Amino acid sequence: MSALSSHAILNRLNKGDLVISPILNSDQIGESSVDLRMGTVVMVARAGLQSHVEPSAYLKATNLDHHDSVKDRKQKHDRFDIPFHKPFLLHPGSLALVPTLEWVTLPENLQGVVTARSSWAREGLNIATATIVNPNYRGIITLELANFGEIPIMLYPGLRLAQIAFYELTELPKGYTKQKNKPQFDMNFEPEAGDIAKHDQCFIPRKNDDTKAESHIEIVQQVHQPIASPSSNLFCRILTKFTSG
Amino acid sequence: MLPKQFLLDECKNLKSVLQETLRFDYGLEGSKDFYEECELRLTFITDEIEQAPENDVLNLRRCSAQLDQLSKLISRIERSSISEYSWPFVCAFKDITQNICKENKAISDSEDPKIHVLSEGGLSSYKIYAEQIDRIPGKRRILTIVFPRTLKHFVLLHPILGHEIGHAIFKMTNHQSVLASILNDELFSPSAHFSTQDTISAWVFSNTAPEAVQKQVAFLNANGIVEKEFFTKYASLPAWLEEILCDLLGLLIFGPSYIGAQCNLLLGMEPSGLYLSKTHPPTALRIILVLKAAKALGYDSIAFDKDVASHAKAFWDGVNSLIQPSDWFNVFTEESIKNTLTALQTYLSSFEKTLYPIHDKETIQQLSRQLFKLIPPVGNCYNPKGEPDCKEVDFRHILYAGWIASEFDPQNLNFAMVNRLCEHGIMQQNAISLFANREK
Numbered sequence: 113m114s115a116l117s118s119h120a121i122l123n124r125l126n127k128g129d130l131v132i133s134p135i136l137n138s139d140q141i142g143e144s145s146v147d148l149r150m151g152t153v154v155m156v157a158r159a160g161l162q163s164h165v166e167p168s169a170y171l172k173a174t175n176l177d178h179h180d181s182v183k184d185r186k187q188k189h190d191r192f193d194i195p196f197h198k199p200f201l202l203h204p205g206s207l208a209l210v211p212t213l214e215w216v217t218l219p220e221n222l223q224g225v226v227t228a229r230s231s232w233a234r235e236g237l238n239i240a241t242a243t244i245v246n247p248n249y250r251g252i253i254t255l256e257l258a259n260f261g262e263i264p265i266m267l268y269p270g271l272r273l274a275q276i277a278f279y280e281l282t283e284l285p286k287g288y289t290k291q292k293n294k295p296q297f298d299m300n301f302e303p304e305a306g307d308i309a310k311h312d313q314c315f316i317p318r319k320n321d322d323t324k325a326e327s328h329i330e331i332v333q334q335v336h337q338p339i340a341s342p343s344s345n346l347f348c349r350i351l352t353k354f355t356s357g
Numbered sequence: 358m359l360p361k362q363f364l365l366d367e368c369k370n371l372k373s374v375l376q377e378t379l380r381f382d383y384g385l386e387g388s389k390d391f392y393e394e395c396e397l398r399l400t401f402i403t404d405e406i407e408q409a410p411e412n413d414v415l416n417l418r419r420c421s422a423q424l425d426q427l428s429k430l431i432s433r434i435e436r437s438s439i440s441e442y443s444w445p446f447v448c449a450f451k452d453i454t455q456n457i458c459k460e461n462k463a464i465s466d467s468e469d470p471k472i473h474v475l476s477e478g479g480l481s482s483y484k485i486y487a488e489q490i491d492r493i494p495g496k497r498r499i500l501t502i503v504f505p506r507t508l509k510h511f512v513l514l515h516p517i518l519g520h521e522i523g524h525a526i527f528k529m530t531n532h533q534s535v536l537a538s539i540l541n542d543e544l545f546s547p548s549a550h551f552s553t554q555d556t557i558s559a560w561v562f563s564n565t566a567p568e569a570v571q572k573q574v575a576f577l578n579a580n581g582i583v584e585k586e587f588f589t590k591y592a593s594l595p596a597w598l599e600e601i602l603c604d605l606l607g608l609l610i611f612g613p614s615y616i617g618a619q620c621n622l623l624l625g626m627e628p629s630g631l632y633l634s635k636t637h638p639p640t641a642l643r644i645i646l647v648l649k650a651a652k653a654l655g656y657d658s659i660a661f662d663k664d665v666a667s668h669a670k671a672f673w674d675g676v677n678s679l680i681q682p683s684d685w686f687n688v689f690t691e692e693s694i695k696n697t698l699t700a701l702q703t704y705l706s707s708f709e710k711t712l713y714p715i716h717d718k719e720t721i722q723q724l725s726r727q728l729f730k731l732i733p734p735v736g737n738c739y740n741p742k743g744e745p746d747c748k749e750v751d752f753r754h755i756l757y758a759g760w761i762a763s764e765f766d767p768q769n770l771n772f773a774m775v776n777r778l779c780e781h782g783i784m785q786q787n788a789i790s791l792f793a794n795r796e797k
Binding site (some may be wrong): 131 | 444561563727730731733735745774777781784785788791
């Protein structure tokens with residue numbers, strides 16, 4: 113696996129198999145990376161509603177249509193639209209999910225690696241995770257911003273906060289297809305929460321209140337059953353018995 | 358409590374609401390200007406009430422109505438929430454409306470109209486509440502743009518606001534008489550069916566009308582409304598004519614994307630297109646008129662390269678097939694439509710950015726091809742040396758490319774996805790413009 117130089121990146125961009133759109137000027141392209149700008153949405157983890165992040169909560173109610181109080185599984189985020197020239201204040205110790213301004217499309221043989229720009233890192237701004245962008249990914253890149261400094265940092269959409277470097281994959285597995293290898297968060301327009309329990313259910317103990325939550329869902333489903341269901345007929349029969357004395 | 362004291366108390370209530378809400382900065386462009394304008398209006402109304410004698414019922418009634426309007430306006434501004442509408446679209450839309458909605462009365466730029474935005478339920482909620490400057494006790498006009506909440510990201514349907522901005526323009530004294538005389542001289546007078554109130558009524562009641570129209574006429578007859586009374590007891594003639602004007606203005610402001618939006622929204626709400634409404638002429642007439650106007654403007658005549666041409670053709674064929682061709686609705690001649698458009702274009706061209714900048718083949722092709730590849734459409738280009746060289750693109754061209762792309766591969770690139778991509782492209786284009794103009 114070797115990193116792409118600026119020349120190789122430009123070649124790929126011109127050919128169109130790698131897309132980073134828009135690149136506002138050549139200064140955005142470094143020796144072996146491209147700077148990424150802050151987009152116009154911020155999602156901030158809401159403090160106070162949950163005592164901790166609980167993987168077992170992700171095993172509850174998989175139906176996304178259920179009310180949030182029933183699902184009760186994700187770390188809650190407040191979403192803010194931040195147009196250009198409007199500030200966002202990132203407080204010390206807080207985490208914010210921010211999309212890049214750029215839309216990125218990677219071909220099947222390239223992987224992206226995202227890091228903070230060193231000048232911002234020196235101010236205490238850290239891009240916490242999601243350093244790897246998988247081949248075939250299409251969409252914005254989510255930057256997980258954390259302020260490691262002692263004073264708040266004012267951020268504005270359009271600022272160059274991160275950089276992405278590209279590595280060529282040396283060998284593609286046999287039977288590889290784009291459809292089969294669709295990356296998580298494909299075609300994202302803004303940050304989205306992931307599923308931390310995915311494929312790891314066997315390592316997460318079930319808690320008593322999981323069954324409570326499931327029974328609540330059953331009650332909700334029963335209430336919404338049509339009037340002719342056996343339970344409602346039974347209720348009608350009991351009611352008739354009562355009223356007929 | 359006497360009415361005058363009651364109204365003075367309501368002024369105090371409104372003052373405290375103003376203090377609790379607009380005094381704090383929020384919204385897309387802050388709330389300072391709105392706060393100052395509303396405070397000015399409230400001071401004016403309060404003074405009027407204080408000076409009015411207790412028995413001056415006419416004056417007190419007028420002040421009460423003004424207080425009511427101001428109270429509604431403040432609560433509308435307060436309810437405006439940026440997360441409920443597409444702010445990238447609004448930013449671009451404001452650019453094209455700011456100049457045309459400026460009042461002659463305004464002395465300086467600080468008195469330009471202010472625009473605020475909110476969303477409501479229902480497809481029919483697209484609206485622009487436009488104040489008439491001579492009827493408000495203030496110094497600047499406030500326009501309220503309303504979007505349907507469900508269509509937050511559906512920017513391809515938002516060009517219908519071109520029609521609504523037409524109403525806002527028509528309410529302004531400096532535009533009304535010019536626009537009315539253009540329509541009257543160039544479009545209505547030469548038409549055999551639309552030259553007078555009587556000829557329109559005769560057209561509606563004619564036995565050559567489509568069966569569905571004749572059934573409605575029979576219903577009107579059964580309810581005692583005869584031909585001569587159509588516009589006195591049932592429909593409003595000024596409203597019908599204003600709608601026709603606004604359709605043409607919408608087309609001239611937004612270009613081809615206006616047609617996509619109008620056809621889909623109007624027929625979505627009234628699928629037959631044949632209904633005789635009190636306030637709007639039949640949808641079929643309006644759609645046939647804008648399609649003929651688009652042809653006259655040459656919107657559909659650009660020869661794109663093969664990969665884009667087939668989808669552009671599918672778009673134009675699609676909108677042309679939505680309405681059954683009926684000569685009965687074809688009431689305006691091509692020549693009169695052309696003359697009307699030329700006169701309107703000449704008038705609108707004095708207002709910067711208002712008219713749709715006629716598209717060129719290369720721009721629309723580049724934007725469409727980006728969409729075909731599921732990339733937000735923007736002016737992201739590379740110069741002959743292969744270096745990045747972004748260019749400014751008008752958001753109305755993005756919308757036209759969006760309509761073309763909506764015909765590309767509906768299974769993998771559905772209408773909702775095209776809209777999200779276009780909205781994202783408009784947001785990115787905003788960044789390109791800011792960067793391009795950084796040193797100007």
